[in-house]
Amino acid sequence: MNSTELNTGITLIITYPGWLFRVTISFLMTLFFIIFVYFTIIILNVFFTTPQVRETARYILFIHMLLNDLVYLLISFMLFTFSGYNIRVTVPICLVISSFPGCMFRITPYNLALMSLERYTAICHPLRYAELCTAQRSGLAIVYMWTVGTIPELSNVIAYCCSVDPRTFNLNVICDWRSLTVSNAQVVIKTFTDILSFSMVGLIIAYTYVKVMLVARRMDSKASKAGKTVLLHGFQLLLSMLSFTTTLTETYLMTYFTFLPYINFFLVMSLPRFVSPLIYGIRDEVFGKAMRKFHLGRMLSLCSRK
Structure with a gap:
């Protein structure tokens, strides 16, 4: 059990599960992450390496x-490790590091919405597809996504800085959302932006x-x-929305199930990605053919060595 006290009159008591459980979750996370990176590299x-795909x-x-x-x-895996093994960092560093996954968490559904609109344009407005869905417009859309996704995190940091004593920034804390949530304004900002974002994307x-x-119904299999x-x-958006349950379960069930943050992080926050x-x-x-060709080449290479 660990107690973290902030200069806001709030004391956080965090209980950690056994080392074997933590090592097991860490191993599974590392294994899945390696597989994820492997396919991502391909x-x-x-x-x-394919000019047509890049455009x-x-x-x-x-x-x-x-x-x-x-x-x-x-x-997120780095922060998960810090939290699981009671590694502390200073508050300013924690604010900066934790802002990135918070922003990226919202970027994913925004990206899904744009990918859906791209398919909608290709099928429902094929004559305007070449005009609307260009590489340049895609880049501008990505910039817009990051701008919209960053605003709530900046607001959260400002609300935190306005709510704590200046001496708080000298403290070393466990870098998770419980350590950085000290005011109702932060809760309102997070709840409002998440509900609005996921509702609009949905x-x-x-x-x-x-x-x-x-x-x-009227066209070929391409539209289907x-x-x-x-x-x-x-479906991916639905999986992302399951992350809303983490705050609820960790607030009310953490006392009875100390392993909840680990399960939530692995199954709800990470597995969908x-x-x-x-x-x-x-x-x-395109990608499926490249994957099959890559693995076939690897198998033939291994067989030739034998």
């Missing part, structure tokens, strides 16, 4: 989501799915496949 190799809006957005999830998992995905499937892709975006390169890589014709 996909990135195809993207950067396609859907692939630009997909690679952006992949890199966003990669950095998100890397930083409406966009639902709208594009209905429109694409209506066209699919696009509808399935949009539906897949909706681990499967992205597998799902999209295998389903996509």
Whole structure:
């Protein structure tokens, strides 16, 4: 058990599960992360070595989501390790580090919405697709995503700085959301932005799915496949929304189940991002073919050595 006291009159008591459980979760996280990086490297190799792919809006957005999830998992795993093994950092460093995964957490659903709109444009407005879905517009959309995603985190940092005693910044704390949430304003900012973001993204995905499937009834299998892709975006959004349950469960059930943060982090926060390169890589014709070719080449290389 560990007690963290801030100069705001708030004392946080954090209990940690046994070392064997922590080592097991850490091992599983590391294993899945290595697999994730392995497939990500293959996909990135195809993207950067194929000029036609680099100029396609859907692939630009997909690679952006992949890199966003990669950095998100890397930083989150680092913070998870710090928390699990009681490693403390100063408050200013914690504020900076924890702001990145908070921003990237919102970037993923924004990216899913744009990918759904790209498929909607390709199927429902094919004559304007070349005009609307260019590499330059995709880059501008990514900049806009980051701008919108950064605003809530900056607001959260400002609210924290205005709520604590200046001496708090000299403290060493366990870097997690419990240590940095000290005012109702922070809770309101997080709740409002998360609900608004996921609601808007959900409406966009639902709208594009209905429109694409209506066209699919009258057209070929390409529209039907696009509808399935949009539906897949909706499924990913649903998995992301499960993360809202982590705050609730860790607030009310943490006393009875000390391992909840570890389970939540692995199953709810990380696992949906681990499967992205597998799902999209295998389903996509370009990336799927490259993966099969890469693994076939590896198998032939091993057989020739024998």
